[in-house]
Amino acid sequence: AQTIHQWPVAEIKAVGSPLSLGCTIKGKSSPNLYWYWQATGGTLQQLFYSITVGQVESVVQLNLSASRPKDDQFILSTEKLLLSHSGFYLCAWSPYRQGGNTEVFFGKGTRLTVV
């Protein structure tokens, strides 16, 4: 069975500090990977997606970057946090399928508070 693990579970960071959030998927080779962001009380917004190692596409610019250093790992980062980065970050995966998406599954998320 596939498992998705996100770390850390929660973070409190200062404005201007760096950030690195991670996500690992086990039990599935070559998945599509995604980062989503959710403001408190809001909906989910896709930030990035990746269909293969080393290749990341940006969907929304929020002064964040993403990388996929390994097939099973997806990293979200920034060098300088803004107050607007606060929220809930979710990593997700779907099986790769040529020409279209399949069901997407989410990790348990990281709650980020920027102070």
Add this chain to the structure above:
Amino acid sequence: GDQVEQSPSALSLHEGTGSALRCNFTTTMRAVQWFQQNSRGSLINLFYLASGTKENGRLKSTFNSKESYSTLHIRDAQLEDSGTYFCAAEASSSFSKLVFGQGTSLSVVP
């Protein structure tokens, strides 16, 4: 851009009753998913539909791609059904982008 309009935004049900949530799409969607987000923030997959109707216990979902809508029916609501429900859809023209509705906050009361 691709839009997903979800209604109602909030809903209160007494235990044992039922209701329906609806998502309208402004463009042709390839497939739709429904999620329940619990109090911890975890998203639970309820349904994935490329067309037609699926049923799972007290939940039933329909996706009509031609008329651009999807529904989620809840019957015999239980306290543990409380949470926020989201629909999310992938536009036929947007590979790998899932667009979420605004969510429905469901409260089931005794």
